[in-house]
Amino acid sequence: MKSTLPIASALLIMSSGLPGWAGEPDSQVSYNTVQVGDASVFYRAAGPKSAPTILLLHGFPSSSHMFRELIPELAETYRVIAPDYPGFGQSSSPSADAYDYDFATLATTIAGFTEALEVPSYTLFMQDFGGPVGFRLAQANPEKVEGIIIQNATIHAEGWNPDIVGQFAPFWENRTAETETPIRGFFAPETTRWQYTQGASLAHRINPDAWVNDQSGLDRPGNHEIQLEYLWSYQDNVAQYPAWQAYLAEHQPDTLIVWGRNDPFFLTEGVEALQALVPAADVHLFDAGHFALETHAAEIGDAVRRFMAR
Structure with missing residues (x-):
């Protein structure tokens, strides 16, 4: 009788000659964690490891889920590569004794994260909180930055909606239980949903899972206190605006701006100020809100691909 291979072995031999069967394809998203100091940092990654790297830095109150x-x-x-910050998404939330929840510490963590993953250089994609993180990385090591992509993240005072400034200014000037109250309002479910829907002309494209996912993170025990510390330290970012503006003016990095023009937090005046610093910047304004990727991921993806291919 003629011998036959076990079915599993036969399938393995067959699959080795078929495209896409031999191992996991590079474009498949993987979900991982890496230890950086006292924080366990979760991240999503995809794409060829030998290709140019895009480091995706998320905003509040989201996580790498936004990408x-x-x-x-x-x-x-x-x-x-898209990491979750400590206190966000699937990353750990070290105690306040073990981790300082401010943006300088956060930037140090993300710098350590890129070193742990052996990423020597990258294009920064920055949204909201990602701006203060990314510009700290760029200022500290400009030689690592191959390009900058800014999506609704301002580094100019005129880029802020005055109504939002009016809520934060008392808190930054004198932190008390009373001045914290308006800030705690940013942790409410209706506010999280509002951040996604306000100004979104294509609201039917917004997956409700986005704000439900964010809210589940905000509602974890102790997370409000973590977010208060981040928002308290945001005033340090405003103080750094002149230094980040000077970085752009001096280094003139290849820059792409993809912006939801109806953002209730960051106004298009911030875009104009960025253009004044980097006149060659490629600018695309979308009829979208703060989380423009929720409604215009394909359009923004196209703009990023064309920018990266230049």
Whole structure:
């Protein structure tokens, strides 16, 4: 009788000759964690490891989850890495004794994260909180920055909505239980949803899972106190605006601006101020809100691909 291979072995031999069967494809998103100091940092990654890297830095109150649709748009050609900050998403929330929840510490953590993943250089994609993190990275090591992509993250005072400034100014000037009250309002479910829907002309494209996911993170025990510390330290970012403006003016990095023009937090005056610093910046304004990726991921992905290919 003729011998036959076990079915599993036969399938293995067959699969080795079929495209896409031999191992996990580079464009497949992987979900990982790496220890950086006292923080366990969760991240999403996809794309060829030998390709240029895009480091995706998320905003408040989201996580790498906000890039779930953009990552597949880019991963065929580029290495895409999106970490969750400590206190956000699936990353750990060290005690306040072990971790300082401020932006200088956060930037140090993300710098350590890139070193742990052996990422020597990258294009920064920065949204909201990602701006203060990314510009600290760029200012500290400009030689590592191959390009900058800014999505609704201002580094100019005139880029802020005055109504939002009016809520934060008393808190920053004198932190008390009374001045904390308006800030705690940013942790409410209706506010989280509002951040996604306000100004979104294509609201039917917004997946409700986005704000539900964010709210579940905010509602974890102790997380309000963590977020208060981050928001308290945001005043240090404003103090750094002149230094970050000087960085752009001096280094003139390749810059792409993709911006939801109806953002209730950051106004298009911030875009104009960025253009004045980097006249060659490629600018795309979308009829979207603060989280423009929720409604325009394909359009923003196209703009990023064209920018990266230049």
